Amino acid sequence: MLTAIDPATAKVVREVTPDSDADVEAKLAAARKAYESWREKTFEERGKLLKAVAAHMRAHVDELAPLMTEEMGKPIKEARAEVEKAAWCAEHYADFAEAYLAPITLGSDATNSYVQHLPLGTVLGILPWNAPFWLAFRFCAPALMAGNTCLMKHDPHVPGCSAAIAKVFKEVGAPDGVFDSLLLETPAVEKVIRDKRIQAVSFTGSTRGGSAVASIAASEIKPAVLELGGSDPSIVLADADLDKAADILKISRIINAGQSCIAAKRIIVEAPVYDEFIGKLKDRLAALKVGDPAKEETDIGPIARKDLLDELARQVKTTIDEGATCVLGGEPIQGDGYFYPVTLLTDVKPGMCAFVEETFGPVAVVIRADDEEHALQMANDTEYGLAASVWSTAKRGEALAKRIEAGQVAVNGIVKTDPRLPSGGIKRSGYGRELGPHGIHAFVNAQQVWVGPVKS
């Protein structure tokens, strides 16, 4: 059974019977069949469907957003913004896919030689619970616009979100099989990855899960894009605008109760401004409201699951035991639901738990750096390489960006995903890129065409 538990109350909100083998077979067959005609559609025709999907989501935001709030605890104001961002992604690819996939003429001994970008077939998206709508559209909007059909295996804890996304496609009249949701427990997905009707896999989730999915896909010689964990550094240098850095890094750390792969997980501050910056961050964090995610005024909802709450509590306790200073929070909030307070740990050092491990919760971790070189060395001292931010002059920030081991760097701004710009990781944060032009090229056959002279 797929069980959704409201993390604010610890009560079951929904139980859904997983798809049977026959259901999965029918969905795979429909996706393959739909591909034969979907691939022949023009960009305009495909874009029309995605724009209808976007309009439908916007019109029904008040039904869709609460599903995230009740199934994984996202504060309602963030949930509404997520539905909007998912709609934006659908519209972005509807508008730009044709330009992104325009054929490229290349000189050779041919009379005409070029690369054209053709769809692959059916793409399987395997998605996590932390941004159920956004991550679904980050996967499917480019894949569909390229002419693929899509099957989505969402996290088993968000079955209501998963079904709602599939229903949006049905309600706007998407042809059968163009997009569907597989309601499955995680172990059942291996068989689907191996199915000959699946041509490629997009995975967002943990590094452990990504490694398993990538191994299965590789053994079937199927391409995969992996967007995995991160322990993103934020380097605050002495010449930074400290108020701006504190404002933005507060948001970057607590958005979605800190449960984001691209959250500011390690804030590395140059010594001359270390104490001043901590003071500013502390004031901002202390003003945040933790509570019922259904309320408009709530900034931070619960942690999505009890096991994740326990894991976060272990990481914080271990880090304090290792010598970090706990300035705010530090222990789970007692009572119903899986709430964790806004926590600020300072004097964190390389090798400590919260430095080494990814922390998925509202826990700001601050590290002192002697100077810029020391900050850079600690920023790169991680197995992850998803994203980073630098706070300084634009010139120093851009120079440092080249030396930071991450797939994305923001200078004097929040690390965020944006349909127009590619995102993805290096090292154990994954491979491949999503979004922007790179994201749509992940799921195409870049076919070389060579045309010789015609005999007259």
Ligand SMILES: O=CCCC(=O)O
């Ligand atoms: O947690 C990963 C996704 C984060 C985002 O795209 O905002």
